[in-house]
Amino acid sequence: xxEDYVARSAQLxxxxxxxxxxxxxxxxxxxxxxxxxxxxxxxxxxAVYPVLREAAASDNGVGRLxxxxxxxxxxxxxxxxxxxxxxxxxxxxxxAAGACEGHNKVxxxxxxxxxxxxxxxxxxxxxxxxxxxxxVKVSTDVPELDVMxxxxxxxxxxxxxxxxxxxxxxxxYDLISRELVCGFDKTFSYATVLANFAREMSINDAITHTYLxxxxxxxxxxxxxxxGAEKSEYVQExxxxxxxxxxxxxxxxxxxxxxIAQGINPGSAADIIAAxxxxxxxxxxxx
Amino acid sequence: xxEDYVARSAQLxxxxxxxxxxxxxxxxxxxxxxxxxxxxxxxxxxAVYPVLREAAASDNGVGRLxxxxxxxxxxxxxxxxxxxxxxxxxxxxxxAAGACEGHNKVxxxxxxxxxxxxxxxxxxxxxxxxxxxxxVKVSTDVPELDVMxxxxxxxxxxxxxxxxxxxxxxxxYDLISRELVCGFDKTFSYATVLANFAREMSINDAITHTYLxxxxxxxxxxxxxxxGAEKSEYVQExxxxxxxxxxxxxxxxxxxxxxIAQGINPGSAADIIAAxxxxxxxxxxxx
Numbered sequence: 001x002x003e004d005y006v007a008r009s010a011q012l013x014x015x016x017x018x019x020x021x022x023x024x025x026x027x028x029x030x031x032x033x034x035x036x037x038x039x040x041x042x043x044x045x046x047a048v049y050p051v052l053r054e055a056a057a058s059d060n061g062v063g064r065l066x067x068x069x070x071x072x073x074x075x076x077x078x079x080x081x082x083x084x085x086x087x088x089x090x091x092x093x094x095x096a097a098g099a100c101e102g103h104n105k106v107x108x109x110x111x112x113x114x115x116x117x118x119x120x121x122x123x124x125x126x127x128x129x130x131x132x133x134x135x136v137k138v139s140t141d142v143p144e145l146d147v148m149x150x151x152x153x154x155x156x157x158x159x160x161x162x163x164x165x166x167x168x169x170x171x172x173y174d175l176i177s178r179e180l181v182c183g184f185d186k187t188f189s190y191a192t193v194l195a196n197f198a199r200e201m202s203i204n205d206a207i208t209h210t211y212l213x214x215x216x217x218x219x220x221x222x223x224x225x226x227x228g229a230e231k232s233e234y235v236q237e238x239x240x241x242x243x244x245x246x247x248x249x250x251x252x253x254x255x256x257x258x259x260i261a262q263g264i265n266p267g268s269a270a271d272i273i274a275a276x277x278x279x280x281x282x283x284x285x286x287x
Numbered sequence: 288x289x290e291d292y293v294a295r296s297a298q299l300x301x302x303x304x305x306x307x308x309x310x311x312x313x314x315x316x317x318x319x320x321x322x323x324x325x326x327x328x329x330x331x332x333x334a335v336y337p338v339l340r341e342a343a344a345s346d347n348g349v350g351r352l353x354x355x356x357x358x359x360x361x362x363x364x365x366x367x368x369x370x371x372x373x374x375x376x377x378x379x380x381x382x383a384a385g386a387c388e389g390h391n392k393v394x395x396x397x398x399x400x401x402x403x404x405x406x407x408x409x410x411x412x413x414x415x416x417x418x419x420x421x422x423v424k425v426s427t428d429v430p431e432l433d434v435m436x437x438x439x440x441x442x443x444x445x446x447x448x449x450x451x452x453x454x455x456x457x458x459x460y461d462l463i464s465r466e467l468v469c470g471f472d473k474t475f476s477y478a479t480v481l482a483n484f485a486r487e488m489s490i491n492d493a494i495t496h497t498y499l500x501x502x503x504x505x506x507x508x509x510x511x512x513x514x515g516a517e518k519s520e521y522v523q524e525x526x527x528x529x530x531x532x533x534x535x536x537x538x539x540x541x542x543x544x545x546x547i548a549q550g551i552n553p554g555s556a557a558d559i560i561a562a563x564x565x566x567x568x569x570x571x572x573x574x
Contacts, residue, residue, distance in 0.1 A: 001337075004336070004337045007336075008333050008334065008336060008337075008363070011333050011336075012329070012330055012333045012363070015302070015329045015332075015333065016326065016329065019325070019326070019329060028317040029306070029317075029325075030316075030317075031550070037315075037489075037574070038306070039303065039306065039490055039491065040574055042302045042303065042574070043573070043574045045302075046295050046298050046299045046302065047299075049291070049336060050288075050291045050295075051297060075574065076295070076299070076573065076574075077574050078573065078574065097559040153395050188355065202324075203326050207419070229572070245423065249516075253378060273435055286330070286363065286364065286365060287324070287326040287327055287329070287330045287365070287366070
């Protein structure tokens with residue numbers, strides 16, 4: 001069935017993304033964080049399957065599905081937030097993929113944008129309820145609508161703010177929000193980068209190369225929020241050098257060690273790579 | 288839904304098993320075979336999900352479901368046979384788990400045995416059709432019913448041999464067949480060993496310890512068939528020493544290197560560990 005195909009493609013994307021190594025600063029098959037281990041990501045990828053399948057069979061309920069995905073993830077593993085950012089992207093994309101005939105990328109991209117534009121107040125409320133449940137660490141957020149403050153939900157309801165409207169505010173400083181409100185441009189463009197790399201090298205290397213390419217071209221907003229602009233610019237500069245010098249494995253390893261030592265994890269980049277992998281797998285990428 | 292829970296437990300078992308390292312002689316997150324890579328196992332674990340879910344909702348069709356599982360696996364990855372042995376065990380176990388109220392291990396074990404005893408000629412025929420499709424390498428087999436010979440299927444039909452009857456013949460020299468016809472004794476006993484280890488150490492180490500314990504206690508019949516009794520006894524002796532000396536990581540690594548250098552992979556052991564993990568996860572083991 002279509003929804004099983006879509007859900008499997010999204011699940012494989014999550015598994016391939018987290019497995020790829022070395023992926024500077026992030027969890028991989030070779031790298032656990034102190035409280036969040038590789039196996040927590042495996043279990044979470046398993047946990048969210050029924051939610052991804054339901055998304056592929058739905059044309060509304062973005063907020064509810066993301067919240068359910070996070071809840072399932074946390075029932076199956078004790079490593080905390082593993083897939084919140086990835087689910088933010090994958091839920092509307094899976095809905096779009098399920099709703100389109102075939103797997104035409106242009107159509108899926110258009111449909112995913114439409115789904116986000118049609119989100120309502122309920123979606124916003126559900127997402128706000130997810131933040132504290134997911135134990136997501138946020139240092140900056142929509143100033144007038146603090147995601148960790150229960151009162152924000154009342155305000156959202158009073159002002160009748162849709163999920164898309166709220167994300168439009170955070171889009172100015174958050175890469176994931178920007179993807180969600182601006183039509184998933186980066187997801188689809190890096191899906192193409194990834195598919196091209198995969199024709200020339202192993203799937204593992206295609207993922208790490210695409211990840212580094214993304215880091216070199218986009219400031220990781222998660223790093224910027226958590227560690228400041230100087231750090232996020234530094235990360236981007238280092239990635240640029242690595243890309244320019246041809247992705248030398250030793251350099252990538254050193255960069256990984258450096259980021260890990262400082263506790264810097266470019267989480268937004270990993271989320272976008274997972275979403276890009278989903279599109280590439282849907283489009284026929286196989287291992 | 289029950290069947291989603293059962294299917295997720297089986298899928299997580301496959302992912303955790305293949306990820307555990309060092310796992311002497313077998314594929315792990317740190318070890319690819321030449322043609323079969325870690326990522327092929329990830330993709331195959333994703334591929335078989337709908338079949339595992341269907342198994343959890345079925346009370347017959349063991350042969351058909353195994354064949355469908357293998358076909359799905361091969362649609363999603365190009366590494367050849369990844370999960371044939373594991374599916375042989377997981378399909379009847381998932382059927383049993385789906386059919387039982389709650390997750391009582393004694394009941395599931397009894398039900399799985401009953402499901403195998405109730406298999407028919409159709410199940411045998413379906414399994415025989417799977418062998419060549421799965422590109423399974425067999426050097427010995429049921430002598431009068433060569434699994435790679437199309438004529439065997441005609442004979443099975445003429446003689447009205449059930450799957451259980453055929454596996455009873457191979458049970459004399461094959462660990463997986465023995466599990467299937469004798470009521471999954473090892474699967475359930477190593478599920479307990481594994482759950483006990485997991486209380487004291489990381490899930491990765493719990494899996495590798497259980498794997499070594501199994502290698503030390505049971506001759507791997509896959510190794511015996513492919514490399515002869517001398518090699519399989521040697522593998523068992525080496526595993527015994529490692530267990531006796533307390534699972535030293537360096538020794539495990541050396542043993543792995545040795546087996547890989549000789550191309551010896553204890554495949555039956557890995558399949559039983561996957562099945563044991565399934566039972567342990569059903570029973571509440573979490574990461």
